[in-house]
Amino acid sequence: MFFRMLLRSLRLRQSHSLVAMLAIVVAAAVSTALLNLYADLDAKLTREFRRFGANVLVVAREGKPLPSDVIDRVQGVLTQVTARPVTAVPAAYVIARSSSGEPVVVAGIDVASARSVNGWWQVAGKWPLHPNEALLGKRAAEAFGVGPLSLSYGTHEHTFTSVGTLNTGGPEDSRIYVHLEELRNWTGVAPTLVEASVSGTPEQVNAGIKQLAKAMPEAEVRPIRQVAEAETTVLGKTRSVLFLSTALISVLVALCVLATLSASVLERRRDFAVMKALGSSQRSLNAVFLAEAMLLAGAGGLVGYAVGCALSAWIGHANFHAVVTPRLEVFPMVIMSSLVIAFIGASLPLLRLQKIEPAAMLRGD
Amino acid sequence: MFLRLVYQSFLRQRRRKLLAGIAIALGMTIATAMIAVGMDVGDRMNQELRAYGANIVVYPQEDTLDVQVGGVNLKPATAGAYLQESDLPKLKHIFWGHNILGFSPMLPGTVDVNGATTSIIGTYFAKPIPVNPEDVFITGVRKTHKWWNVRGEWPQDDSTDVLAGRRLAESWQIIPGQSVVINGERHRVSGILESGAEEEDALVAPLSLVQRLTGQTGKVRSLFVSALTKPEDDFARRDPRSMSPEVLERWSCSPYANSIAYQIMQALPGAHAEQIRQVAQNEGVLLARISGLMLLITLSALAAAVLAISAAMAASVLERRTEIGIMRSLGANTTVIAGLFVLEASMLAVAGGILGFAAGTLLAQMIGNRVFSSTISVEPVLLPFILLLSLVITWLGSAAAIRRGLRFSPAAILRGELV
Numbered sequence: 133m134f135f136r137m138l139l140r141s142l143r144l145r146q147s148h149s150l151v152a153m154l155a156i157v158v159a160a161a162v163s164t165a166l167l168n169l170y171a172d173l174d175a176k177l178t179r180e181f182r183r184f185g186a187n188v189l190v191v192a193r194e195g196k197p198l199p200s201d202v203i204d205r206v207q208g209v210l211t212q213v214t215a216r217p218v219t220a221v222p223a224a225y226v227i228a229r230s231s232s233g234e235p236v237v238v239a240g241i242d243v244a245s246a247r248s249v250n251g252w253w254q255v256a257g258k259w260p261l262h263p264n265e266a267l268l269g270k271r272a273a274e275a276f277g278v279g280p281l282s283l284s285y286g287t288h289e290h291t292f293t294s295v296g297t298l299n300t301g302g303p304e305d306s307r308i309y310v311h312l313e314e315l316r317n318w319t320g321v322a323p324t325l326v327e328a329s330v331s332g333t334p335e336q337v338n339a340g341i342k343q344l345a346k347a348m349p350e351a352e353v354r355p356i357r358q359v360a361e362a363e364t365t366v367l368g369k370t371r372s373v374l375f376l377s378t379a380l381i382s383v384l385v386a387l388c389v390l391a392t393l394s395a396s397v398l399e400r401r402r403d404f405a406v407m408k409a410l411g412s413s414q415r416s417l418n419a420v421f422l423a424e425a426m427l428l429a430g431a432g433g434l435v436g437y438a439v440g441c442a443l444s445a446w447i448g449h450a451n452f453h454a455v456v457t458p459r460l461e462v463f464p465m466v467i468m469s470s471l472v473i474a475f476i477g478a479s480l481p482l483l484r485l486q487k488i489e490p491a492a493m494l495r496g497d
Numbered sequence: 498m499f500l501r502l503v504y505q506s507f508l509r510q511r512r513r514k515l516l517a518g519i520a521i522a523l524g525m526t527i528a529t530a531m532i533a534v535g536m537d538v539g540d541r542m543n544q545e546l547r548a549y550g551a552n553i554v555v556y557p558q559e560d561t562l563d564v565q566v567g568g569v570n571l572k573p574a575t576a577g578a579y580l581q582e583s584d585l586p587k588l589k590h591i592f593w594g595h596n597i598l599g600f601s602p603m604l605p606g607t608v609d610v611n612g613a614t615t616s617i618i619g620t621y622f623a624k625p626i627p628v629n630p631e632d633v634f635i636t637g638v639r640k641t642h643k644w645w646n647v648r649g650e651w652p653q654d655d656s657t658d659v660l661a662g663r664r665l666a667e668s669w670q671i672i673p674g675q676s677v678v679i680n681g682e683r684h685r686v687s688g689i690l691e692s693g694a695e696e697e698d699a700l701v702a703p704l705s706l707v708q709r710l711t712g713q714t715g716k717v718r719s720l721f722v723s724a725l726t727k728p729e730d731d732f733a734r735r736d737p738r739s740m741s742p743e744v745l746e747r748w749s750c751s752p753y754a755n756s757i758a759y760q761i762m763q764a765l766p767g768a769h770a771e772q773i774r775q776v777a778q779n780e781g782v783l784l785a786r787i788s789g790l791m792l793l794i795t796l797s798a799l800a801a802a803v804l805a806i807s808a809a810m811a812a813s814v815l816e817r818r819t820e821i822g823i824m825r826s827l828g829a830n831t832t833v834i835a836g837l838f839v840l841e842a843s844m845l846a847v848a849g850g851i852l853g854f855a856a857g858t859l860l861a862q863m864i865g866n867r868v869f870s871s872t873i874s875v876e877p878v879l880l881p882f883i884l885l886l887s888l889v890i891t892w893l894g895s896a897a898a899i900r901r902g903l904r905f906s907p908a909a910i911l912r913g914e915l916v
Contacts, residue, residue: 147811147815147898147901148812148815148816151808151811151812151815152808152812154804154807154808155804155805155809155812158801158804158805158808159801159805162797162798162800162801165797166794166797169790177786177787180782180786181783183782184549184779185775189693227564234561234562235562235564236562236564237564250775251779252774252778252779253774254774271562271563272562275561275562299774300773300774300775301553301554301771301772301773301774301775301777302554302773302774303563306562306563306564355693356693356694357644357645357691357693357694358549358550358642358644358693358694359549360693361548361644362546362548362549362550362643365545366542366546366783366787369541369542369545369868369869370542370787372867372868373534373538373791373864373868374790374791374794376863376864376867376868377534377791377794377798377864380527380530380531380860380864381527381531381794381798381801384523384524384526384527385523385527385801385802385805387519387523388519388520388523388524388802388805388806388809389805389808391516391517391519391520391523391809392520392805392808392809392812394516395516395517395809395812395813395816396812396816399812399816443797447790447793447794447797451786451789451790451793452786
């Protein structure tokens with residue numbers, strides 16, 4: 133009997149049910165999408181932050197070279213702490229003299245990893261691929277011109293071929309970049325510095341730095357503050373703006389749905405009165421109306437969750453060119469709040485209707 | 498008669514109207530707050546991104562190469578060219594002067610401390626620069642190098658106090674407040690500087706002091722400029738030298754890092770200005786991502802508000818089919834009935850829109866205060882837009898339901914067949 137009443141009510145009042153469900157679907161969808169985005173924000177933004185390059189520096193202490201397996205150890209420890217891939221760039225610097233006797237900084241780097249970390253390096257020409265090739269900073273290139281470049285370090289001479297010009301607007305513009313191995317063959321200088329690009333929240337990166345400092349007491353490990361501090365600020369602000377927007381939109385849409393649902397239950401005072409006049413108990417009446425509202429809310433929440441996941445995936449694709457994976461923990465939150473809203477939306481008017489005599493209601497007062 | 502009907506309807510069915518009105522007001526609150534926040538977030542984030550520091554560097558055109566490794570600049574003090582300190586206020590007079598949030602001159606040199614040669618950097622900390630008689634601009638590393646952290650106190654720009662870099666202070670074992678002897682003069686170390694970069698191996702002092710100690714009066718080696726810029730696009734990358742006068746004007750009138758650098762070069766004789774690509778390029782991308790995210794969220798919120806209001810309106814009209822039936826059986830023609838409903842809906846829309854606009858403005862300001870510690874102003878221009886949006890949504894939301902109600906024969910509706 134109960135179920136027949138429920139089903140008939142839903143079927144006969146199809147358009148009413150659909151409209152009420154639409155309201156719930158909209159609220160559930162937009163909340164799901166925002167919660168998914170909020171949960172994924174750290175991962176997405178910290179990835180974007182890595183465009184700014186390295187954020188951790190490992191420097192050899194005075195007079196002690198870095199151990200030969202430094203790259204593996206840096207990557208190993210940092211990956212373990214942050215659970216994300218880490219790129220480490222070893223580097224060595226020497227001051228050499230050009231054929232005219234002018235001092236110039238020559239940096240030996242691992243070209244492939246430097247290229248992937250320093251995305252903003254603008255290279256005209258080619259990156260050095262072969263041992264004897266060099267990348268000249270813009271100001272260095274202006275000073276030395278193109279063609280073979282002979283440099284001396286102490287008594288050792290070496291000739292490089294300039295294959296590209298580097299423009300950064302930073303100190304790199306005054307330097308000459310060559311392969312690390314070639315620099316070592318020429319000058320015997322081993323890497324003294326490793327720059328690592330670690331994605332992860334500022335807290336994770338700090339934990340990684342602490343861990344690494346403990347694992348490598350022979351070197352100094354420190355964050356690149358310019359990058360790290362700005363990241364903390366920007367991530368924090370974005371997080372709060374998104375959090376407040378999510379809260380605001382979810383709460384207001386929920387209230388909006390609450391108003392719609394209350395109105396639609398209130399409108400059925402006639403049904404309510406007729407059933408009561410026919411001898412139905414208050415409890416079974418409440419049960420029918422509540423069950424109807426909850427059924428709509430459950431279905432609406434389900435559809436809304438699916439629509440919301442699609443919406444967040446689309447936003448992630450359109451804005452970050454990456455997928456925002458639907459969060460499973462959002463699902464119970466959304467379904468539960470849909471049910472709670474439906475419950476409140478139906479019980480408030482029911483409480484009012486209880487106090488009114490069926491006869492008065494049917495007369496139209 | 499028509500007006501009396503509307504009036505009566507509002508008077509008699511207050512609760513029903515109230516709930517639909519609340520739904521509209523809530524929806525419009527979302528719309529107002531999110532449009533205001535979404536439109537403003539780009540500018541706010543651009544300000545926050547200045548935490549990455551200077552995005553334009555200026556050095557003398559004729560300068561020789563920097564020979565700088567690990568903070569020690571090995572370039573001979575006599576080599577290279579200099580900028581004139583007296584030219585610096587000109588920066589604020591360029592077309593985009595207001596977008597220049599701060600600049601710090603740098604003058605590196607070496608001094609003798611207890612017989613050891615030590616690097617010293619002269620700069621502004623928070624120096625007031627008179628731009629014009631009634632406007633004083635405060636600038637220095639505290640604005641452009643926000644990640645510099647000082648234990649102790651920052652020196653005054655007109656004092657002879659100095660900052661000691663962290664590693665230098667560790668090796669000398671000094672604490673803030675102690676003195677060091679620089680070139681035979683006693684100077685108080687007011688604080689220890691933590692910058693995470695090469696400055697930790699040097700002394701940092703007011704520019705005027707370093708100019709005196711190194712004998713470079715009125716000179717500056719380089720200049721870091723922090724400017725609010727517009728993310729770079731294809732147009733920004735074009736070479737100003739190859740542009741026609743009209744295109745050049747349009748290019749100069751956009752605050753790209755390149756065009757600000759170009760204007761700085763024209764304002765400072767003998768200077769070369771360049772964007773610091775690590776900061777300038779990347780912050781543009783980051784800014785685009787964050788404001789893009791907020792834009793899409795604003796659009797979703799708008800769509801949600803639209804649908805929620807439509808649902809509320811449709812529900813409220815659907816419930817009144819009996820009324821439509823009675824009116825029609827009493828001889829009202831469909832135009833009058835539709836007019837009645839539309840007029841009612843419009844009044845609700847306007848009332849809800851105004852309420853929503855007011856509430857949304859408050860919420861946007863709350864978000865601005867909470868997150869950015871500054872108010873997000875809602876343009877009054879937004880009000881007519883919100884009202885129009887509210888009207889259109891309520892009309893659309895009720896239109897379908899009204900048409901459905903009018904399509905059925907009044908007898909069927911009144912018998913209850915369709916309820």
